[in-house]
Structure formats: C-alpha cells, structure tokens
Amino acid sequence: MSRHSGGTGELPLDDEIGREQEYVSVLYQRLDQLREQAASRLTDELRTTGGTLQARSQRDSSVRMYAEQVEQLSAVENGLCFGRLDGEDGSRRYIGRIGIFDTSGDYDPLLMDWRAPAARPFYLATAANPQGVRRRRHLRTRQRKVTGLNDEVLDINTASPTAHEELTGEASLLAALNAGRSGRMRDIVETIQVEQDKIIRADLPGVLVVQGGPGTGKTAVALHRAAYLLYTHRRELSTRGVLLLGPNPTFLRYISHVLPALAETGVLLRTQADLFPGVQARRAEPAETAALKGGAVMVEVLAAAVRDRQRVPDEPMEIEVEREALTLDPETVRAARDRARRTGRPHNLARAIFDVEIVHALAEQVAERIGADPLGGENLLDEADRAEIRRELREEPEIRAALDELWPVLSPQRLLADLYADPDRIATAAPMLTADERALLHREPGGWTPADVPLLDEAAELLGEDEREAAALRERIRSLQREYAEGVLEIARGSRSIDVEDEADGGEILGVTDLIDAERLLERQEETDRLTTAQRAAADRKWAFGHVIVDEAQELSPMAWRLLMRRCPSRSMTIVGDVAQTGALTGTRSWREALAPYVADRWRLTELTVSYRTPAEIMAVAADLLTEIDPTLTPPRSVRASGVPPWDRTVAADRLTAELVDAAAREAAGLGDGRLGVIVPAGLVDELGATLTAALPEAAIGDNPELESRVVVLTVAQAKGLEFDSVLVIDPDLIVAESPRGRSDLYVALTRATQRLGVLRPATTA
Numbered sequence: 001m002s003r004h005s006g007g008t009g010e011l012p013l014d015d016e017i018g019r020e021q022e023y024v025s026v027l028y029q030r031l032d033q034l035r036e037q038a039a040s041r042l043t044d045e046l047r048t049t050g051g052t053l054q055a056r057s058q059r060d061s062s063v064r065m066y067a068e069q070v071e072q073l074s075a076v077e078n079g080l081c082f083g084r085l086d087g088e089d090g091s092r093r094y095i096g097r098i099g100i101f102d103t104s105g106d107y108d109p110l111l112m113d114w115r116a117p118a119a120r121p122f123y124l125a126t127a128a129n130p131q132g133v134r135r136r137r138h139l140r141t142r143q144r145k146v147t148g149l150n151d152e153v154l155d156i157n158t159a160s161p162t163a164h165e166e167l168t169g170e171a172s173l174l175a176a177l178n179a180g181r182s183g184r185m186r187d188i189v190e191t192i193q194v195e196q197d198k199i200i201r202a203d204l205p206g207v208l209v210v211q212g213g214p215g216t217g218k219t220a221v222a223l224h225r226a227a228y229l230l231y232t233h234r235r236e237l238s239t240r241g242v243l244l245l246g247p248n249p250t251f252l253r254y255i256s257h258v259l260p261a262l263a264e265t266g267v268l269l270r271t272q273a274d275l276f277p278g279v280q281a282r283r284a285e286p287a288e289t290a291a292l293k294g295g296a297v298m299v300e301v302l303a304a305a306v307r308d309r310q311r312v313p314d315e316p317m318e319i320e321v322e323r324e325a326l327t328l329d330p331e332t333v334r335a336a337r338d339r340a341r342r343t344g345r346p347h348n349l350a351r352a353i354f355d356v357e358i359v360h361a362l363a364e365q366v367a368e369r370i371g372a373d374p375l376g377g378e379n380l381l382d383e384a385d386r387a388e389i390r391r392e393l394r395e396e397p398e399i400r401a402a403l404d405e406l407w408p409v410l411s412p413q414r415l416l417a418d419l420y421a422d423p424d425r426i427a428t429a430a431p432m433l434t435a436d437e438r439a440l441l442h443r444e445p446g447g448w449t450p451a452d453v454p455l456l457d458e459a460a461e462l463l464g465e466d467e468r469e470a471a472a473l474r475e476r477i478r479s480l481q482r483e484y485a486e487g488v489l490e491i492a493r494g495s496r497s498i499d500v501e502d503e504a505d506g507g508e509i510l511g512v513t514d515l516i517d518a519e520r521l522l523e524r525q526e527e528t529d530r531l532t533t534a535q536r537a538a539a540d541r542k543w544a545f546g547h548v549i550v551d552e553a554q555e556l557s558p559m560a561w562r563l564l565m566r567r568c569p570s571r572s573m574t575i576v577g578d579v580a581q582t583g584a585l586t587g588t589r590s591w592r593e594a595l596a597p598y599v600a601d602r603w604r605l606t607e608l609t610v611s612y613r614t615p616a617e618i619m620a621v622a623a624d625l626l627t628e629i630d631p632t633l634t635p636p637r638s639v640r641a642s643g644v645p646p647w648d649r650t651v652a653a654d655r656l657t658a659e660l661v662d663a664a665a666r667e668a669a670g671l672g673d674g675r676l677g678v679i680v681p682a683g684l685v686d687e688l689g690a691t692l693t694a695a696l697p698e699a700a701i702g703d704n705p706e707l708e709s710r711v712v713v714l715t716v717a718q719a720k721g722l723e724f725d726s727v728l729v730i731d732p733d734l735i736v737a738e739s740p741r742g743r744s745d746l747y748v749a750l751t752r753a754t755q756r757l758g759v760l761r762p763a764t765t766a
C-alpha cells in the first residue's frame, strides 16, 4: 500500500486539491439549496392555518419533518465530504456525512452517505482485500475549503513494508489521534477501523456486548452504531426510538455533539438518574448505600414493603356512618386482602377488589340491621336494595378513609419515601438484611439518588399506574410540546428563510414569528402528538425503545439492569463497557452474570483490542496495574507511541499542593490548543480544586465542570469515559483506598491521556 500526503502521482498536489475543491464547492452549493428549500417549506407550513383535523395533522407532520431537515442539513456543515473511492473499473464515489443526489440530472449520487452499503469499502478495503477499490482518498477540509488529501493505493505489490496493514487511512487516523482535544468528543466517521466497522454495522436484533479496554473507541462505536441503525432501520426505529444510557451528565455533555454532527437528532441520551420521568435524582449518598440499593435483594424488599401497606388491623375497627357504628373485624379485612392479592394485580389496581369485598361486608351489616324482619322471618331486603346500600356506603367519607388506611393508593415516591423514613417499616420489609444494612436504608425525605431510580421503577411496576401517574404524564407531554413548539420557531427564525429576503425586497409578507407564537403553535398541535419520538419516550416511563445502547455498562447494578430490560422488551441492545474499569460496588465483573437473568446465553460478545487514545508509554504503566486487578485480562494494544515517558514523583506530603500547582501550570503552558485533566481523590477534590483555581483561574471544577476549559479538576467518577491531552493523577494511593473498587478506579485515571501523564504522590510518613 502506498500513501501520499501530497501529490497523487498523477497531478501536482495543488492542482489535485484545486480539482477536489471544485467538486466540494458544488456539494456545498447543493447543501445550501437543500437547506433553503427545507427552511422555506417549514415557513410555508407554519403559516398555514385552519382546515380539517386531517389537514392540520398532516401540516404538523410536515412542520416536524422540515424542522428536522433544516437542523440536520445545518449540522453536517463541517466535514460534509471527507473521502473518495476510485474503483478498479474507473468509477468514483465521494463519501460524506449524508447522501446528496443530483436532482438536475438522473439522480446520480453526488455524495454517498457513509452508512450506505456501497460506502463500506471506504472502511474495509485493504491492499490484501481491495474490494474493487483502486484508491482510497481522505480529504481534509476546513470549513468549506479543501486543505489537503491523503491517498492510499490498494495494491498488494506496492504495499509499504512499514505500514500497519490492519489500519485503514493510517495517516488521517494518526492526525485525528494526535490532534489537541477540545473538551467535546468528535465523531470518527472519517477513520473508522475495520474491527469498529463490524460492530457499528452489526445486525439490529439481539444483545451485542462490546468489551474493550480504555480508549478502544467503545463510546465512539456506540454512537456511530446508533447513527447507523437509525439510517438502516429508519422505519422501525423512528417510531420506537433509541436510548443511549451514559454514566453521568458530564459524560453526556462530552458526547452530545457527536450524533448531531452525524445528522442524527433522534437518540435520547440519558443517565440512570433521569430514567424515571418526573424525578431528577441528584441527591448524594454513600457508596455502600447505593450498592445495597442496587442489589437484586431489593426486589424482595420492595415487594414486602408493598405488602406491608395492605394492612389487617389487630383489633376490630369501628366506623361511624351516619351515627350508626359499623364494625370491621380483622378476619373480614384479611379475607378481602387475600382475595385482592390473589388477583395478582398490582397494588393500586387490586384496591378495587379490596374495596368491593369490604363494602360488601359492611353493606351486609347494614342490611342485617335495617332489613331484619321483626317477625323473625327472612331479611326483607332484596338484592337491588343491597346494591343501593353498597353504592351509598362507597360514597361515605368515613368508609373511604378506612379503605385508604387499610389499602392506600400509593405512588412509587410515596412508597419509597415512607419506607426510608421509618425504621419499623424497613424492619418489616427487609428481615433478610442485617441491622447495619437496614440502617443504611433509613433516611429523611427530600430528593432522590441515582440508585433510587431503579427502585422507583420497580415500585411503579408493583403498584401499577393510578390516575395521578396518567395525569402527570399528560402534563409532562404538554410542557414538552410547548418546548418543542418554541424549538420549531427557533429553527424557522435561525435558518436563512425567505422572510428576510422578502422584507429586504420591500415585500409585505410577515415573518413566521410575527404570525404565530409558541403557545398558539402548541394549541394548534394539541390534537395530534407532534413531539419527536425521543421526547415522547423521555416523558413516558413505560416507553419500549426500539434499541437501547448502554455505555460504561459495567457500572450498572442488577436493579438498573432490570429497569433497562423493561424499557427494551425486544432485547435489541448494544452493551458497551470494560469489566476492568468497574467502579461501582454492584457493577459487573462478568457480562455473563449480568445478562443471564434476561437473555440466558443468547448474546454475542465482540471485542475491541486496539487503544486509539492511550500511547504505548502510558499503556505500559496501566498494563502493570491491570495485571494486579485481574491477571486474565489483556490490555489493549496502543496504536501509537507519543515519545513522552510518563512521570511519577513522590513529594513531601506538605508540598503536595504546591507541587500540584507547579505541575499543572507547567503542563497548561505546554498544552497548545489541548486540555489538561487533573484527577484527584474524591476526598481532596474541594481542597485541591480551590487551590488550583486560585492559582490557575482557567481551571474548572464542580459537579458538572465545564470540559471546554483548558484545565479541569475532577474525580475518577467524573472522569469516566473522558480524555485529555495531558493528565495529572494526584495521590493514587488515596484514590485506591477511598473507593470500593480502587484499583479499577486508578486504572481509569491512568488511561485518560492522549499524550502525557504525570503522577504526584505524597510521601508516607511511616
């Protein structure tokens, strides 16, 4: 394989770039036309009023379609076209982020979507297996300008002996890997590698596990797979949606630009904390409590907690109805409870049965009293009279209060808050836990933790939906619709629309936002649901996604797996993670164990083996640690060396802060346009963060730090999945000591750098 970063051997480089520029300029002209068309159609649709219900519904779909088109066409502006394939048969195909056709002629493809089957040789063709390709060309562009190109001629006879045969587009790949980091993840669409492509394009059905060491591109692959699946299975997935679950909000922000840049806006990005609609779980709690709540034992605890709310009184209960005393004895209540339980319905739905039984028993008492024959004959009331008595009793406030006390209708939040707040309730529901464990569950109400979310979901299943839940869903949908309507207007305003031109021409046509505001647009959309699938899915706890992708999946607890499986009854899932990086106590060390309860052994394992992030010098340090974590695990192979050996310095404990400030300032000065990550023990983050921000005002710190800052101070939990050009790891021994899976945490910390790593440790005084 021969490669040319300059000329192609056919034309001088400048001429070749000039020719590519002509082609790329045509593509951008077409992109502009398409965007303007979509924007003007959107504006037209928004102006349309009235009509039949069907006409309105049609218009609403058009509004959504054109709004999405405008967004997508704007998102692919950068790097629209990045490659070219020259076939052995003389054919030429340009590859890019979306497909563009020549509508003036025969609908020839001007640009082929990278996900189209015919674009695949761009990623797979090698000199040994050229797949009909003579030459692969990578085009480099800045904004709309072609700035360079790299060619690979796929000819086994001229293949360079020094080239890595397993890498495709090596020069472009290395350029991407060595580029400074920006604090936002970038897509890898220009340089996807063979082992990654196979995962991205794997079949939709079934559970696919992607195991790979740090920096092997798991997150990148997960995101590109989402884009590929939406393109290839658009019809199935556009109605059910795709969920991508990530470990924390900082991580989601880090990856949030990738899918839009691939023209895909339909994927719902969420953390576990956000998976119960209406709850934002931001409360903190100790790792042991979270671990306990994540354990499968909580299924039993919650079931018992629900049963505990179905009460049988110890003594007969007196209920006064219109100055007459009725009595509910424990046997009657027990019989009603058993009957309601035997229906197998969720608690809130079984309440109706319980009510019928109790009211029936009380009505019999009333009937006995008022229908008794003074002559000692049969009761004088017939069935119709008794039915009337039951109807009246059901309306009696005293009786309703008694029923509410014995079998209250509960929301998941109520059940869980009451349980946590009361040691007696915990003791009744959790006899299988130790006293210490039970004490961990006890807490005052006020907010939810991420570990509570799967429990709320479990509780919702046990309790069943009640009217309030349905009403809350309607309200959430309405508020989302309002946001959506505002979003559409933003797009119409932001796009280059005909309104502006018309006005410039002195025309009288009003701009779209003069004609309608978000509230009115919302009203017009009331009858039909115009939300995107992702938005509706986010609002609805029971939504069944078409595909679920989990990143950092090793962190999920058994309770979180249960929740996720409920959201994906089709079991079409991509599970991405690294069992060597597990930080959570209830996280998994074995995919088999985690998945067995749901799919037995019906899942496929794929592995990524090459680290694109971590240079060989840093990987060697991490590999030693990996052997300590689990000698059977193999570290990934680094794709490159940086030539910079990592350093590891021990300093006097009282000098740690000063040395950190010096090292951070030194690293920051040499960063160029890159980023520095300072990873510190959770127990020191406030103290060291404060010192560092005082010395380096550009440093960011906090629960959800700004990753685009040049220097970011974070804990390992926050750094999960992220990367920086240069990384400082502070007090590794404390990182190990303070966390339940300490060495795995340190492994994560040591593998975040793309170029340079330094470790600072305080000397022990012993």
Ligand SMILES: Nc1ncnc2c1ncn2[C@@H]1O[C@H](COP(=O)(O)OP(=O)(O)OP(=O)(O)O)[C@@H](O)[C@H]1O
Residues within 6 Å of the ligand: 173, 176, 177, 186, 187, 188, 191, 192, 193, 196, 212, 213, 214, 215, 216, 217, 218, 219, 220, 221, 578, 581, 612, 613, 720, 721, 722, 723, 751
């Ligand atoms: N084919 C590729 N071309 C260019 N860059 C790539 C490629 N594959 C991976 N990378 C880059 O390597 C880095 C690591 O990728 P990613 O974050 O997806 O790895 P990961 O396996 O999820 O890592 P971790 O387990 O540490 O979270 C990213 O900067 C990503 O863009």
